[in-house]
Amino acid sequence: MTRFPLFRLGVLTLLALVALMAWDATGADLALARMAGSHMGFPLRDNPIMVHVMHEGARNLSWALVIALFAAIRWPFGFLRRLSTGGRAQLALTVLASVIAVSVLKHASQTSCPWDLQEFGGAARYVSHWSWGVNDGGPGGCFPAGHASAAFAYVGGYFVLRRVSPRAAVIWLGVSVVAGFMLGASQQLRGAHYMSHTLWTAWVCWVVGFAIEVAVTRFNSRTLKPAMPAHAGS
Template sequence: MLLGLVLLLAWDGGGLDLPLARLAGSAQGFAWRDSAALVFWLHAVPRWISSAGLLALFAGALRPWDWQRGWPARDRWQLVGAIALAMVSVTVIKRLSASSCPWDMAEFGGVAQYVSHWVWGVRDGGAGHCFPAGHASAAFGYVAGWFVLRRRVPRLAAPWLAAAMALGLVLGLAQQLRGAHFMSHTLWSAWVCWCVGLAWEAIAQRGACSRASAAAATKLNRS
C-alpha cells in the first residue's frame, strides 16, 4: 500500500498526465471520444458484467456457491461487501472532487484550465467530478476481494487479482483514449480499492482474533 502511494505521488509530482493525454488528444478534442466500439465494448458492457458479478456474489453471500462451500457467512459477506464498498468509495471521492476531465480542458477544445487534483478548493472552470476514475473501479473494485480469497481459495486468489488489475487498466486506457480521464485517475482508483480491501481484512482479522481470545478464555474458565 505504501509503495503504491509513493509511486502515485511520484507520478503526480512528475506531471505525467498531460503528456500522455496529448498522445490521444489535440486542440480539436479526442478523436476516440465517441468511438462506438470503445463506448459499447469498453464502457457499457464492462459495467453490465461488473454489476452481474456483484449480484452473483451477493447471491453467494446468502446461499454459497460450490466454490464457497465451508466459508463462514462473514467471509462471504466480506467478499461482496469489500468489493461494493471499494466501488462506492471511488464514486464518493469522485463526487467530492473539483477536478475536470481531459476533454473539458481548453487545451483539448474545452473551457477548463488544468489544475492538479491535489489543489483542493480551486475550481478549474470545468464540470469537475472526474477524479478518481469511476469506470475503472468496475474492475478494480474486485481487487478488494483478493484478501479473503487468499485465505479461503488460494488457487483462485492470484488469477482473480491479476484479472481485476488487468481489466481495470484496460478500462482506464480506453477512457484515456476517449479523453474521459487522466492516467493518474485510473491509478488512484486502483489504490483506493486496494486500501478498502486491506482495511476490511484488517478489521475482519482483528475480530477473528478477539473471538478466538474470548473462546479460549471461556474454555479456560470452564476448566
C-alpha cells in the same frame, strides 16, 4: 496459512502510495492525454466499441457480478462454496464499499476530465487533483476514475480468497488489475480520465479491501479468543 502477513502487505501498500505520488510529480498525465487528443478533442470519445462495449457493457457486467456475489452469500456456487458465509459476505461488501469510496471521492472532487480542458476544445484549465477545492472552470467530478473501479473494486477479493487458495487469490487479483487497467486505458483514450486517475482508483480500492481485512481479522481474533476461567488468578 497466508503467503503474506498483513504487515508486509501494509508496507507494500505504502510503497505503492509513494510510487503513485512519484507518478503525479512527473507531470506525465498531460503528456499521455496529448497522445490521444488534440485541440479538436478526442477522436475515440464517441467510438461505438469504446462507448457501448468498454464503458456501458463493462459497467453492466460489473454490476451483474456484484449482484451475483451478494446472492452467493445465501446460495454459493462454484469456488465460492469453499468460502465461509462470512467470507462470502466480506467479498461482496468489499466490492460494494470500494465502488462507494471511489464514487464519494469523485463527487467531492472539482477536477475536470481531459476532454473538458481548453487544450482539448473544452473550457477548463488544467489544475492538479492535489489542488483540492480549487475550481478549474469545468464541471469537475472526474477524480478518481469511476469506470475503472468496475474492475478494481474486486481486488479486495484477494484477501478473502487467500485463506482457502493462495493461487486462486493471485489469479483473482491479477484479473482484477488487468481488467481495471484495460477499462482505465479505454477511458483515457476517450479523454475521460488521466492515467493518475486510474492509478489512484486502483490504490483506493486496494486500501478499502485491506482495511476491511484488517478489521475482520481483529474482530475474529477477539471473538475466537478463549475466555479465561472464572477462577483463574484466584
